[in-house]
Amino acid sequence: MKTFWRKLVEKFTPGAGEKVDWEALLLEADLGLALTERLTRLLSDEGLTRKPREAEERIRQELRRILTAHTPKVANPERPEVILLVGVNGGGKTTTAAKLAFLHGKEGKRVVLAAADTFRAAAVEQLEMWARRIGSRFVAGSPGADPASVAFRAHLQAEEEKAQLLIVDTAGRLATKSNLMLEAGKIRRTLAKRDPEAPHHVWLVVDGTVGTNALSQAAEFHRAVGLSGLIVTKLDGSAKGGMIAAVQEELGIPTVFVGTGEKVEDLESFDSERYVEEFFGG
Ligand SMILES: Nc1nc2c(ncn2[C@@H]2O[C@H](COP(=O)(O)OP(=O)(O)OP(=O)(O)O)[C@@H](O)[C@H]2O)c(=O)[nH]1
Ligand SMILES: [Mg+2]
Incomplete structure (x- = not known):
């Protein structure tokens, strides 16, 4: 950009x-x-x-x-911090789940990756492959299982294993598919049954190359599940990144990370100073 x-x-x-x-x-x-x-x-x-x-x-x-108007929330260290990733198909959720697990694993945290995308068998395998490469724990359900039950079980396991972080990957969905949006809400509520503070983060993963379409995606997901943050992927490509400011301005949702490539280390914490500099050409 x-x-x-x-x-x-x-x-x-x-x-x-x-x-x-x-x-x-x-x-x-x-x-x-x-x-x-x-x-x-x-x-x-x-x-x-x-x-x-x-x-x-x-x-x-x-x-x-x-x-710079936002301050991130601090989680209770006694229970696993839970990140729920949502978004439309192909935005980069599964890759980002792996990147987040890698990043926190490097900091010495025990991480559990949950494949709550039970829709596609390949989706489960994709995350499992990442988990194996990174050395994260991995929880999946059988094909067609209720994604909320996978999230529930993954939380149970994360607690048993004293994991500090649980990352829940979900199936890609369009906001127009109301049954799928309800499903995302159910995953959220089910996690809250295990821990009223969970999920601590509901992050929308959007492809930065879609431009301001990201803004309508964010608005729709925010209405249906409630978002606490945005992750913009594929900023290594042709994306201009203006939607980061647009989503913050219009919806009050901060960008927390940006994806800058397909490799597991290609994830950066969002740095507003750097973003503004790069926006104007570095
Ligand atoms: N260049 C680039 N490619 C990315 C980035 N993040 C993800 N990708 C690629 O985007 C494609 C889709 O990524 P996935 O992680 O499978 O996307 P998803 O949201 O899980 O897709 P569904 O499960 O189908 O909804 C893959 O080819 C990734 O390698 C990024 O930051 N930069
Ligand atoms: Mg996926």
Whole structure:
């Protein structure tokens, strides 16, 4: 996502001394309608629309402010911290589950990976293969089993084994499939029966290359299951990443990690300072 900003500024500046079309530029940077409108109004109110340098600085300031407005929740160390991953097909949930397990495993935590995607046999095998490679514990259900029961059993096992972290991978689903969205809600409620604080995190995994479509995905999943964070994957590709600020602005959901490749180590904690710098071209 490193050089798109300069290209957009060029594209939307008709000529020397002329007005930059900020609205079109910001929309194309995937900042979404609400944030784009607010920023455009701000630039115009402050008389910056014809001053590209100052305008850019003002946008930079505003993005920084939006993105540093959150503080992560601290989990109770007595019980396993539970991460539930949800999202549409192919966003990168299973890969991200493995990446998270690897990251926390490196910190010395005992991690259990649960394959609550009982829809596709290949999905279970995919996670099992990762678990074996990373050295994480692995829990799965039989094909067609209730995903909520897999999550329940995985929590039981994580507690028995005194694991510090349980990561629950789920089947990809479209928000329009109401039965599947209800299923995601059921997984969430079932985990809460084991521990009222669980799941501590419900993170939506979205493919960064889908642009502002990520915003509608986030809105729909948030309505159905309630999200506490966003993981944006495939930022190593053509993604502009503007949706990270858009989702924070419109839904108040912080981005917690970003995926930067297909390898297990290609996951980074979201760093808002770095994000803002890279957004404008590093
Ligand atoms: N380049 C790149 N590829 C990624 C990243 N994260 C995941 N992928 C790839 O995206 C594809 C889909 O990833 P999965 O983890 O299987 O996605 P999923 O959300 O579990 O998919 P379903 O289970 O079908 O819903 C795989 O080929 C991954 O290697 C990333 O950060 N960068
Ligand atoms: Mg998967």
